[in-house]
Amino acid sequence: MAIDYQPLQAQSLAKQIADQLREAILDGRLKVDERLPTEEELASRFDVSRPTIREALKRLAAQNLVRSRRGPAGGTFIKHPSADELKAALSNAATLMVTLGEFDLAAVTEARRAMEKLCLGLAVKRRTEEDIARMQAQLERQQEPITDEAFCASDVAFHRALVDASANPVLQFNMVTVIEALQPLMNMIANRTRERQVIVDHHRELLQALEARDLARGEAALDALLDYLGGQFRTAQERNGEAHR
Amino acid sequence: MAIDYQPLQAQSLAKQIADQLREAILDGRLKVDERLPTEEELASRFDVSRPTIREALKRLAAQNLVRSRRGPAGGTFIKHPSADELKAALSNAATLMVTLGEFDLAAVTEARRAMEKLCLGLAVKRRTEEDIARMQAQLERQQEPITDEAFCASDVAFHRALVDASANPVLQFNMVTVIEALQPLMNMIANRTRERQVIVDHHRELLQALEARDLARGEAALDALLDYLGGQFRTAQERNGEAHR
DNA sequence: ATTTATCTATTTGTGTGACAAATAGACTTT
DNA sequence: AAAGTCTATTTGTCACACAAATAGATAAAT
Numbered sequence: 001m002a003i004d005y006q007p008l009q010a011q012s013l014a015k016q017i018a019d020q021l022r023e024a025i026l027d028g029r030l031k032v033d034e035r036l037p038t039e040e041e042l043a044s045r046f047d048v049s050r051p052t053i054r055e056a057l058k059r060l061a062a063q064n065l066v067r068s069r070r071g072p073a074g075g076t077f078i079k080h081p082s083a084d085e086l087k088a089a090l091s092n093a094a095t096l097m098v099t100l101g102e103f104d105l106a107a108v109t110e111a112r113r114a115m116e117k118l119c120l121g122l123a124v125k126r127r128t129e130e131d132i133a134r135m136q137a138q139l140e141r142q143q144e145p146i147t148d149e150a151f152c153a154s155d156v157a158f159h160r161a162l163v164d165a166s167a168n169p170v171l172q173f174n175m176v177t178v179i180e181a182l183q184p185l186m187n188m189i190a191n192r193t194r195e196r197q198v199i200v201d202h203h204r205e206l207l208q209a210l211e212a213r214d215l216a217r218g219e220a221a222l223d224a225l226l227d228y229l230g231g232q233f234r235t236a237q238e239r240n241g242e243a244h245r
Numbered sequence: 246m247a248i249d250y251q252p253l254q255a256q257s258l259a260k261q262i263a264d265q266l267r268e269a270i271l272d273g274r275l276k277v278d279e280r281l282p283t284e285e286e287l288a289s290r291f292d293v294s295r296p297t298i299r300e301a302l303k304r305l306a307a308q309n310l311v312r313s314r315r316g317p318a319g320g321t322f323i324k325h326p327s328a329d330e331l332k333a334a335l336s337n338a339a340t341l342m343v344t345l346g347e348f349d350l351a352a353v354t355e356a357r358r359a360m361e362k363l364c365l366g367l368a369v370k371r372r373t374e375e376d377i378a379r380m381q382a383q384l385e386r387q388q389e390p391i392t393d394e395a396f397c398a399s400d401v402a403f404h405r406a407l408v409d410a411s412a413n414p415v416l417q418f419n420m421v422t423v424i425e426a427l428q429p430l431m432n433m434i435a436n437r438t439r440e441r442q443v444i445v446d447h448h449r450e451l452l453q454a455l456e457a458r459d460l461a462r463g464e465a466a467l468d469a470l471l472d473y474l475g476g477q478f479r480t481a482q483e484r485n486g487e488a489h490r
Numbered sequence: 491a492t493t494t495a496t497c498t499a500t501t502t503g504t505g506t507g508a509c510a511a512a513t514a515g516a517c518t519t520t
Numbered sequence: 521a522a523a524g525t526c527t528a529t530t531t532g533t534c535a536c537a538c539a540a541a542t543a544g545a546t547a548a549a550t
């Protein structure tokens with residue numbers, strides 16, 4: 001007797017309504033910039049109260065699917081999704097997954113190494129002078145006496161600039177899970193001046209390789225950098241493990 | 246005089262509260278499975294009404310950051326993020342970005358080709374018999390007389406199984422933006438029997454290569470398949486473009 | 491003594507009604 | 521014609537009430 005007991009939980013009305021509207025948006029039955037009926041009318045259509053409708057709309061708003069405006073020409077509109085907003089949301093979620101250990105650090109670094117090489121391969125062909133300048137600016141910043149957090153932020157910005165030089169928005173997007181999501185972990189690593197220099201040297205080598213459009217040299221620099229970073233992460237984790245005892 | 250006019254719009258209270266709580270969760274000030282105060286208490290703490298608090302909590306619930314239970318031991322709890330839920334959310338968002346043209350189809354296919362090769366590279370080393378069996382099952386299904394939608398779903402499942410064989414959760418995760426997100430577009434392509442056979446042949450070749458752990462052969466099959474698919478997408482887009490005139 | 495049923499308190503879910511705040515458009519005034 | 525004012529509409533917020541679920545305590549039955 002193996003009945004798979006259905007949850008059959010009467011989900012909250014607001015959730016059901018939100019799901020229904022979300023599906024309509026995804027299916028294209030509700031188009032971008034289209035205006036939904038007023039909350040009052042939605043309430044009567046779904047035969048629920050206005051607060052329930054509001055909760056449903058707030059859920060959608062939290063997912064950047066709709067936006068609301070007050071006033072006569074106001075209302076709730078289907079929102080055109082923006083890559084930047086989605087990137088920010090993904091960064092938050094991925095950061096959480098990493099810091100909570102849901103994503104194994106080894107898996108993240110493995111994926112990063114592979115994907116960042118992909119980006120490098122495209123960047124070598126497509127990088128512009130602006131890309132180089134952006135990376136150069138971060139490199140210089142990393143040699144100034146800045147706080148650990150500013151150094152890490154600049155590190156992230158440097159790699160982000162490299163990824164952006166690939167000129168592929170989908171890769172740029174996906175890379176947040178292996179670049180930005182690691183920032184909190186990196187912040188836990190205290191970078192002494194001597195250690196910073198190692199990173200800066202690798203960055204400089206990587207930048208020069210990109211400028212010279214030398215893929216092999218760039219990959220070597222990236223490998224060296226990620227080998228070093230991987231070691232740093234491991235020792236940081238061990239230190240953390242000891243601290244927990 | 247270049248004042249950067251601050252938005253200074255008083256954002257909705259619910260949004261501010263939601264943002265504040267989200268930051269606390271991301272910072273680790275609120276830990277997983279921790280219980281938030283009751284809605285009533287939160288309301289008095291933030292000095293707002295309970296509906297406002299509820300809206301804030303619903304926003305967080307929509308992002309899978311908290312979950313609520315009724316009853317004496319109930320309340321609102323910080324939720325441990327699940328890769329599957331996040332994957333589903335990302336799939337929705339990415340699908341929308343693709344269907345609305347926010348992600349260029351050329352960029353998606355370029356990213357897919359590169360990333361799927363990465364997965365293949367790992368899968369060749371790590372694939373298990375279960376991986377092979379799963380892909381084999383989909384391959385057989387694709388040769389049965391099923392609907393176009395079922396064929397597309399099986400196509401996605403086949404590639405998903407390949408990606409999963411890489412045994413890297415981060416890559417598996419990111420691949421939804423280039424595999425699952427394309428399903429609606431693939432559904433728009435009517436697959437005649439003759440055309441299905443082309444895809445099935447490529448799949449079989451790919452599967453055999455994976456079984457033999459032959460990376461070069463697998464990459465060739467993948468390239469051929471994606472070349473074919475790219476062509477299909479282009480003609481579909483052109484047909485669509487004509488239909489819009 | 492263990493299980494089962496019932497009660498109770500607590501907390502979220504939902505409903506109702508009201509008013510505040512923003513704002514597009516019509517209207518009035520200069 | 522331009523600027524200011526008014527007005528209607530819609531979302532934002534609040535207050536209060538009750539329903540529904542549920543963990544734990546209590547009582548009852550086997």
